[in-house]
Amino acid sequence: MCANANKFDCCDCSPWQETFEKVTSLPGTLPSYEYFTILHGSGPELKEEIYSYADGGNTVGTPLGETTALYGNEADEYYAKWERLESFSKRRRELLAEKVVGSYDPISNYTHQGLFSRNEARLGCYDTMDSSGGNHLFPLTLRWDTPVYIFKGESNLSEEVLQRLGFLERAGRLGLEEDLKKINILPHGGGYKIELDYQNIEVTNTKLGNVFSLSNPEPAVRVDEVEAETGVTEFGGMNITNPRELPYTYRGKKVVRKAIEFNLSNLVGKLRPLMTLKI
Template sequence: MYLGSNCTDTKSTMIKSDIFPTTLRADTAAYLFKGKRNFTTTTLKNTKFLERAEQLEVLSLLENACILPHGGGYDLSDIEDVIDILEYKDRRYFVTSLKTNTNRLKIIRSVRELQFGYRGRGVILKTIQLNLGDMIARLNPLFSLKL
């Protein structure tokens, strides 16, 4: 599997270790994590992936997966949570709850036009809390150049 420009398939001849980067933003620290097999059947049930994995016949792949965040990800300013995913004619629609108008829902197909920021260090803390991998190093930027 390829994630961005990083090959994450430890069986590939392109990589020599199971240490992967997690970056938050260009001007904040990046982290290196040693991966673990961490997507158990219990985790699949709790994240509601089990039924879908069985339908798509990928259960054995997921049960042996090492799941690590590759970055901080987006923080959608008005979205609280995805409460349902609707599929219609091979397209996905995300039913979301809102942070401020709690009695309203927003259904979106693409997040490209939504206002966003970046999630911060909480992603790293959650990775450690959930025991998804072992932190090997923290890489502090010396400078950041934006062109």
């Protein structure tokens, strides 16, 4: 029998499934099955219904370019559609799991990207105190060739951690100290690592969308390679419209070590990957 630890992404993403065997776990945390499956997928069927709101609402300027803000009835309507999308995506994964692995016992089916309240969006982070159901077991996946680490959700961040991170004084000044003490975050994965040394980023809003201009790469080898106007090498500038166009890899176990160092939750198990299937 397989147990299944599902994860969620509200964006359009390619579904993938991995099978693992249990390496170690604390007594009474993970079920006593020999094999586990993690299924990653979203609800692309409803993607346009959600994303269409970007063309309406009120335009607001931010350091990263313009974005859309919704108010009043329009915001209520959007949030109701989001709740429908989240429910649909969770049920969709359950049905897909039945087709992929057959009979299974669900362990975890939490959201890690999307709205967690009307004014709270999380990108790539669980709410460790999520009350939507389940047993507060959260898989932290890194890469296809590294173990999956299972955390038991705990409340965070502590005042001591806020102090170490240098957040406490600023949070107090902005009136956010209590919010940060119950932010309850845990990364769902290792995230991307961009292998570029650009230091300057400028954002230009165009009819084609935001254009990101990157400059100031590694120092030039020779003086004649530097342009007087920009101070960078003549071959160094880069303009992109989507960060996905940048070369990247995935971060490794440092993410797990930081989660433990900052007491984000309790590490209770580790699964060894056996097979990855990307559809």
